[in-house]
Amino acid sequence: MNFKDKLIWITGASSGIGEHLAYAFAREGAKLILSSRKTAALEKVKGACADPQKVAIVPLDVADLEAVKQTAKTVLDTHGLPDILVNNAGISQRALAVETVVEVEQQIMQVNYFGTVALIKALLPEMVRQRKCHIVSMSSVMGIFGAPWRTAYCASKHAMNGFHEGLRAELHPYGIPVTVLMPGYVNTNVTINALKGDGTPNAVKAKTTAGGWDPEYFAKRALRVIARRKKEAVLAGPRERLAVFLKRFLPPVLHIVLNGLKPSE
Numbered sequence: 502m503n504f505k506d507k508l509i510w511i512t513g514a515s516s517g518i519g520e521h522l523a524y525a526f527a528r529e530g531a532k533l534i535l536s537s538r539k540t541a542a543l544e545k546v547k548g549a550c551a552d553p554q555k556v557a558i559v560p561l562d563v564a565d566l567e568a569v570k571q572t573a574k575t576v577l578d579t580h581g582l583p584d585i586l587v588n589n590a591g592i593s594q595r596a597l598a599v600e601t602v603v604e605v606e607q608q609i610m611q612v613n614y615f616g617t618v619a620l621i622k623a624l625l626p627e628m629v630r631q632r633k634c635h636i637v638s639m640s641s642v643m644g645i646f647g648a649p650w651r652t653a654y655c656a657s658k659h660a661m662n663g664f665h666e667g668l669r670a671e672l673h674p675y676g677i678p679v680t681v682l683m684p685g686y687v688n689t690n691v692t693i694n695a696l697k698g699d700g701t702p703n704a705v706k707a708k709t710t711a712g713g714w715d716p717e718y719f720a721k722r723a724l725r726v727i728a729r730r731k732k733e734a735v736l737a738g739p740r741e742r743l744a745v746f747l748k749r750f751l752p753p754v755l756h757i758v759l760n761g762l763k764p765s766e
Contacts, residue, residue, distance in 0.1 A: 503529075503728075504526055504529040504530065504531040504585075504724070504728070505529060505530035505531065506530060506531070506532060507531050507532065507584040507585060508531075508532045508533075508534070508580060508581065508582075508583045508584050508585075509526050509531045509532070509533055509534070509583060509584065509585045509586075509587060510533075510534040510536065510559075510576065510583040510585070510586050510587065511523055511526075511533065511534070511535055511536065511587040511589055512536045512537065512561065512563055512587065512588055512589050512590040512616075512617075512620065513536075513537055513563075513589040513590030513591060513639075514533075514535035514536060514537055514543060514546060514589065515535075515537035515538075515539040515542035515543050515546060516537075516539075516542060516689065516690060517687070517689035517690060517691060517716060518589055518639065518684065518687060518689060518716055518719060518720070518723075519535075519537070519587075519589040519590070520546050520716070521716040521717050521719065521720040522587060522589065522720045522723060522724075523535055523546055523550060523556075524546075524549065524550060524551075524717070524720065525717070525720035525721060525723070525724050526724070527550035527551040527552060527555070527556065528551050529724070530551075530552075530555075531555070532555045532556075532557075533550065533555060533556045533557065534556075534557045534558075534559050534576060534580060534583065535547060535556060535557070535558050535559070536558075536559045536560065536561040536572070536590075537560070537561065537590065538560065538561070538562045540558065540560050543558045543560070544558065557579075557580065559572060559575070559576060563590045563612060563616025563617070563619070563620060564608070564611045564612045564615075564616055566611075566615060566616070566619045569616060569619040569620050569623055570619065570623050573620060573623030573624055574623070577624070577627060582624065582627050582628065582631055582633055582634055583624075583634060584633070584634065584635065585634070585635045585637060585727065586620070586621070586624065586634060586635070586636050586637065587637045587638075587639070588617040588620060588621070588636070588637065588638040588639060589639045590612060590616060590617070591612060591613045591639060591657075592608070592609055592612045592613065592654075592694065592695065592696060593609075593651065593654045593691050593692060593694070593695035593696070594609055594650070594651050594652070594653050594654040594695050594696050595650050595651070595692060595695045595696070595697060595703040595705075595707075595764060596650060596696070596697045596698035597649070597650060597698065598652045598653075600697075600698035600699075601652070601653060601698040602698060602699065602700070604700065605653065605696050605698060605699070605700045606653045606656075608696065608700065609653040609654055609656075609657050609696065610653070610656070610657050610660070612657075613654070613657035613658065613660075613661065614657045614660045614661055614664070617638055617661065618664060621636060621638075621668070628672075628675070628677055629672075629675050629677075632675045632676050632677065633677070634677055635677070635678045635679075635680065635727070635730065636665075636668070636672075636677065636678070636679045636680065637680045637681075637682065637727055638661060638665055638679075638680070638681055638682070639682050639684070640658045640661045640662050640665075640681050640682065640683045641654075641658045641683055641684055641685075642683050642684070642685050642735060642737050642741045642744065642745055643655045643658045644658030644659050644661055644662040644681075644683060645662070645683065645735075645745050645748055646744060646745070646748040646755060646759075647659075647759075648759055648762060649759060649762050650762070650764050654695075661681070662681060662683075662733075665679050665681045666681075669732060678730040678732075679732070680726065680727060680730065680731055680732065680733065680734070681732070681733040681734075682723055682726065682733070682734055682736060683733065683734065683735045683736065683737070684714075684719060684736050684737060685713065685714070685735070685736070685737025685738050685740070685741030685742070686709045686710050686712065686713030686714065686737070686738060686740075686741065687710070687713045687714045687715075687716055687719050688710060688711055688712070688713045688714065688715055688716060689710070689716055690706070691710060692705065692706050692707040692710045693705065693706050705765075707764075707765050707766060708765050708766065709740075709765075709766045713738065714736075714737075714738065719736060722736050723736060744758065
């Protein structure tokens with residue numbers, strides 16, 4: 502891997518996977534742009550990076566599509582086109598579809614899908630002009646199969662996978678790689694911050710999340726995938742990988758498994 506002095510823009514960098522990706526890239530000598538809504542948390546992440554002087558903080562709420570456009574312009578004017586764009590900002594869900602108001606569905610799609618698409622599109626003309634930039638986007642194994650208690654989240658990740666597959670073919674003539682990472686359970690606060698049906702935080706860490714991969718380990722694995730410019734990668738434990746296998750080869754068996762899934766899983 503050679504990320505030394507590469508300019509890498511990471512969204513959702515204030516905690517969880519994004520935070521640990523920042524640490525991993527920083528250890529490799531990269532220059533970082535870190536974005537999220539939480540400026541104070543970004544400052545802490547910056548201070549914990551290997552070389553804080555090579556880290557810039559650019560606050561951004563990806564759900565604000567107009568702000569995405571303006572922030573992208575600011576980054577281009579100030580820092581230039583990133584070598585790697587890591588679309589990591591996202592939010593999950595823990596509620597039955599019957600209990601989830603449509604506004605929550607819209608919020609999840611806005612953050613997970615439209616925010617990512619808006620940022621890519623804001624940079625895309627310059628990417629094509631320069632024939633440069635590696636697009637890396639964080640999907641999920643839930644973008645491969647659907648699961649109860651996460652219907653809106655699954656929908657947003659399925660949309661992500663479809664968009665990037667088409668985009669990858671469009672950008673092939675320009676030599677611009679597109680990588681989609683599909684994590685399984687990673688031990689972060691994703692289920693704590695997940696939205697309930699009324700839009701309030703779930704405030705509970707699922708047992709499967711607590712027992713998931715350490716985020717530092719996930720980041721190391723992710724960097725290997727990014728360095729190889731792989732088109733996509735499932736980064737998950739045996740349970741999630743089995744579900745992916747069943748979806749492809751034995752979907753009726755997967756349906757039985759999903760029917761028994763509990764909210765805490």
